[in-house]
Amino acid sequence: MAEASISADQGQFSCSVCLDLLKEPVTIPCGHTFCKRCISGCWDQEDRKGIYSCPDPAPYWIS
């Protein structure tokens, strides 16, 4: 049953900001998961604008 394992290799468990394995994974409303440190670093810059966007332009189901 090779189909039993849905690709749990890439994307899901790596952070597209630091391109490393997730450390303290945080999932944001769009479905992407980033390291807590990475997403707070990104949102830190957007904090003054009050906009919290996703640092990954690709939908989570593609990456």
Ligand SMILES: [Zn+2]
């Ligand atoms: Zn990261």
Ligand SMILES: [Zn+2]
């Ligand atoms: Zn996203």
